[in-house]
Amino acid sequence: MASSAGWAAAWVAEVARVVTADRERLTALDAAIGDADHGANLERGFAAVTSGSTAGGTAGEVLVGVGNTLISRVGGASGPLYGSAFRAMGKALEEPVTGTGFAAAFQAGVEAVGKLGRSAEGDKTMLDALLPASRALAGAVREGCDAREAFRRAAEAALAGARATIPLVARKGRASYLGARSAGHEDPGAASAALIVGALTAAGPAW
Amino acid sequence: MASSAGWAAAWVAEVARVVTADRERLTALDAAIGDADHGANLERGFAAVTSGSTAGGTAGEVLVGVGNTLISRVGGASGPLYGSAFRAMGKALEEPVTGTGFAAAFQAGVEAVGKLGRSAEGDKTMLDALLPASRALAGAVREGCDAREAFRRAAEAALAGARATIPLVARKGRASYLGARSAGHEDPGAASAALIVGALTAAGPAW
Amino acid sequence: MKKLMNEAGSVVEDALRGMAAAHPSLRVEGGVVYRAEAKRGRVALVSGGGSGHEPLHAGFVGFGMLDAACPGEIFTSPTPDPIVAATIGTDGGAGVLHIVKNYTGDVLNFELAGEMVEGVEVASVLVDDDVAVLDSLYTAGRRGTGATVFVEKIAGALAEEGAPLAEVARVAADVDARSRSFGVALTSCTTPAAGKPTFDLPGDQVELGIGIHGEPGRSRVRLAGARELAEIAVEAVHGDLPFQDDLLVMVNGMGGTPLIELYGVFAEVEAFVRGKGARVARSLVGNYVTSLDMQGFSLSVCRADDELLRLWDAPVSTPGLRWGR
Amino acid sequence: MKKLMNEAGSVVEDALRGMAAAHPSLRVEGGVVYRAEAKRGRVALVSGGGSGHEPLHAGFVGFGMLDAACPGEIFTSPTPDPIVAATIGTDGGAGVLHIVKNYTGDVLNFELAGEMVEGVEVASVLVDDDVAVLDSLYTAGRRGTGATVFVEKIAGALAEEGAPLAEVARVAADVDARSRSFGVALTSCTTPAAGKPTFDLPGDQVELGIGIHGEPGRSRVRLAGARELAEIAVEAVHGDLPFQDDLLVMVNGMGGTPLIELYGVFAEVEAFVRGKGARVARSLVGNYVTSLDMQGFSLSVCRADDELLRLWDAPVSTPGLRWGR
C-alpha cells in the first residue's frame, strides 16, 4: 500500500460514494423518526470532504482534516458527532499504522461520539453501530486477523448493531421525542455508521 | 287563493327550499367560473327571508320585504341584484293581482337587475334566464293563458335561457375574468334564476 | 378539507371574536371592525369585502390606515348594512372614503350603502390593479387585489395628516392608477362551504393570472422554478405599466405559502427590477392579501414618487402593518 | 412537491438573498444575518438553527431583538463556523448571549462554536418549552419551539437597555422557565430535499404534540373542531404549568395555515384562559415559528410579570416583529 494518507483518502471517497448512493434510504429513515435530512446532511458533508483536499502526510492528518470539514459543513447532530469522531480517530492514529494502533484509534473516535453526545449504547443512535464495530475490530486484531478480515468483521458488527436499533426506544436525539413511537424503526445515524464502517472493506487493507 | 301576500310567501318559501336542495350544484357551477359561494349565498339569503316574517298586507309588500332582506343578508353580486329585483317587482305589483299586472311587475324586477348591474342579455348572467322568462310570462298572459300555464312557460324559458349560457363568454361578473375560458360552463346566477322562476309553478296561481 | 374551524358557517364570526380578543386597539361591533379609539375631525377610511383575504381588510384597521373594515362572508362582499353603519360610525365630520375593490359584488353593495347613508359626505375609490384581466367592455374590469394595501396605507397616512376628502380620494385613485398586480397559484384554495378545492390543478402545473377568490386564472403552464415564475409575473406587470425609477414592490403570499419561499421569489423580482433599470424603493414580503389556504404568490408594483414614499413611510399601527409607532 | 423555489439545494441561499434585498436594516454576510447597524457597548444576542421556521430567526434580527442569526440548511442546525463569526462580529465589548433551541444538533454546534471563540465573553440560554416531550433521562429533553420568540424579544429589550450579560442570560432563562408550548398538525410539511411529506396523515386525523421539523408527534386523534383542538393544546400547556395572572399568549401558525383560522383558534384559547381565571395580557397571532408548509398551530404561553410585560412592550423593529418604532 502506497501511503497511509492514500488509504484514508480512499476510505472517505468510498464513504462519499455510499452515502450518496443511499441518500434516499437515510432520509427515509430520518423521516420516520426524525426530520428527513440525514441523507442530505451526509451527502453534503462527504461531498465537501472529497471536493476539498484529502491530501496529508499521514492517515491521521487526513482524518483530522475530514473531521474538521464535517464539523464545518454538515451541521445538525451528525455533523459535530461524526466530525469529532474523525478528528479524534485521526489524532489517535499513529504511524506506522498497525492493527492494534488502528483499532485503538477507531475506538478513540467512537468514544468521542459518546462523550460529545452524552450518549451510550442502547440509546438508539449511531453508537449502536459504532461500538459493536469497534469491539469487533479490536477483537479481530487481537486474534491476529489481517486488515481485510478485521474490517469485514467490523462491518458485519456495525450492520447487525444498526439493525438491532429497530426495536429500541430512542433516548437521545430527535427520535427520543417520539417516546415509544420510535420503536420499530432503524436509527438513521446507526444506518449511516454501518455504511461508514462498511466502506473500510472497499478501501483496502490499512496495515 | 286566500291572499296575494300568502301567495308571495309561498313562492319565496319554495325558492328557499329549492336553492337549499340545489346548493351544491350552484356552488359547483360558481366554482367552475367564479368563487364557489353562490349556493351558500342564496341559501343564507332565503333562509333569512323565511325565518323572518314574510307577512304583509299584499304580495307587493311581501316582495319588497324579501328584497330588503336579500340586500341585507346575501352580499356578493347576487344579493343586491336579486334584492333589487324583488324590491322593484314588489313596488310595481298592484292589487288586485292580475296576469297583466304580474307580468309587468316581473318585468320591472328583471329590468332592475340590468340597471343596477349595467348588464344586458348575452352577458352570461342571471339576466339570460330572467329576460326570456319575463318575455314568456308576458306572452302567455297576452295569449290569455292562466297563471299555471304562464308560470310553466316562464319556467321553461328560464331553464332554456340558463342552459343557453353554457357556450357564452361572460362579459359581466366574476366569470368575465376568465375570458374565453368561461365558455362551456352554465352561469350560476342564470341557474339560480331558473330555480326562482321555476318555484312560481309550485306556489300555485297568483291571479 | 382540513381546517382549524368550528363549523363552515362560523369561520368569519369566530375569527372576528379572535381579532377582538387579540387586539385591544380594535373594536368589533355588528360585524364591523373599528379602531377602538375613533379619530375625530379627519377623513375616515372604510373598506371591506369578502373574508378569506386576511389580514386584508380588518388587519389594516388602525392608526395611519383604515378606520373601519366590513368583512363579508368568505369571498362574499358585505351587505350594505354594515357599510352604512361603518360609514356613519367613523365619520368625524370630514367625510368618509370608501375603498372598494373592483368586484361586481363589492361595487354594488358599497354603491347601495352610499345611497342609503344620509348626512355624511362620502367619496369612493375603486381599486383595479390586476393585469390578468383585460380592462374592456367585455369584462367587469380589472380586479382589485394587492394594490389595495398600497391604497389603504397611503390614503390612510394622508387622512391622518388632515387632508380633505377630495384630496385623499384623489391620491387614493392616483395610487391605484400607478399600481399593477399579477398572481400565480400552485394550488387552489378550499372554501369552508364547498369543502373541496375550487379548481383542480395537476401536480406539475401552475395557474397564471389568478384572482384572490379561487377564480381560475387565464392559463396554465408547467410548474417552473421561482425565477421563471417571478419573470412571468414581472413581465405581466411591467408589460402593462413599465417599471421606472422608484417602485413600491410587494411579493404577497396567497395564504398557504411559507415566508421562506416568498423571500426566494422576492430575490428574483428584485433582480429583474434592477435589470430593467428601476429600483425597489420600498418592499413588502409576506401574506397581506390572501386567498384562504391557496399556495402561490402575487406581485404588486406601484410607481411611486417622493410624496407617495413619504406617505408610505409615515407611521402606521395596525395588526397587519406596523411601523413608526 | 410544489414549491416556489429554484432548486432544493438553493432554497436557504435564495431566501437570504431576498431578505437582504427586502430589508435595508439587515446585512447578510457569510450566511449570517446581521443588523446593518451594529450596536456597541451592549450585550449582543445571537441565535440560529435550521431554516424552515421563518420568520424565526433571521426575521427577528433588528433593534430590540437579535443582533445576528445563523440559519442552517432546512431543519439542519448551522455549523460552528457561522456561529463563531456571528459571535465575534456582534460583540460590542459587553459579551454575547447565545439563544439555543434544545435540539442535539443546535446544542452541539453552539457548544463547539463557544469553545472556538476566543476573547469574547459568551453565555448561553437553552430554550426548551415543548410540553409534548417528557423532560426525562430518557429523552434529549424538551424541544425549543414557540417560547423562542418570547426569549428573543424580552432578552433583546433588556440588552438594548444596557443590562450586563449575566442579567440578560438570567432573564432569558427565566422567560424560558415560565413558558410552555404545544403543537398540533393538520398536515405534514414537505422538505425540499425529500420532496414528499415527512409523515403521512390521513385526511380525518390530526397529529398532536408535533415539533417544528416535521417530526411526527406523540399521538393521533380524529380531526376535531377548532374549540376541541384549542382545548387539547390549552390543557397540555396548563397541565404542565398552570395558567395564572397575566399571560403572554401566542397562537402560532405552522406555515401553511391562514390567519383567519389562527384567529379562530385564538378566540377559543382566550376563552379557555379566562375560564381558568387567568388573563391574556399580551398576545401574538400569526406565523412566527413555522415548519415549512405544514398546516396546524402551536400554542405558547408565558407566565409573565410586570417587568417581563414592560420588556415585551419595549420598542422592537425587526422584519418579523415590530412596534414602538
Ligand SMILES: Nc1ncnc2c1ncn2[C@@H]1O[C@H](COP(=O)(O)OP(=O)(O)O)[C@@H](O)[C@H]1O
Ligand atoms: N446524543 C447523540 N449521541 C449519538 N448520536 C446521536 C445523538 N443525537 C443524535 N445522534 C445521531 O444523529 C442522527 C441524526 O443525524 P442528523 O439527522 O444528521 O441530525 P439532526 O437530528 O440534527 O437532523 C441520529 O439518527 C443519531 O444516530
Ligand SMILES: Nc1ncnc2c1ncn2[C@@H]1O[C@H](COP(=O)(O)OP(=O)(O)O)[C@@H](O)[C@H]1O
Ligand atoms: N353585472 C351583473 N349583472 C347581472 N348579473 C350579474 C352581474 N354580475 C354578476 N351577476 C350574476 O351574479 C352571479 C354570481 O353571484 P354570487 O356568486 O352570489 O356573487 P359573487 O360573484 O359576488 O360571488 C353570476 O353568476 C351572475 O349571474
Ligand SMILES: [Mg+2]
Ligand atoms: Mg435529521
Ligand SMILES: [Mg+2]
Ligand atoms: Mg360567487
Ligand SMILES: [Mg+2]
Ligand atoms: Mg363571492
Ligand SMILES: [Mg+2]
Ligand atoms: Mg436536522
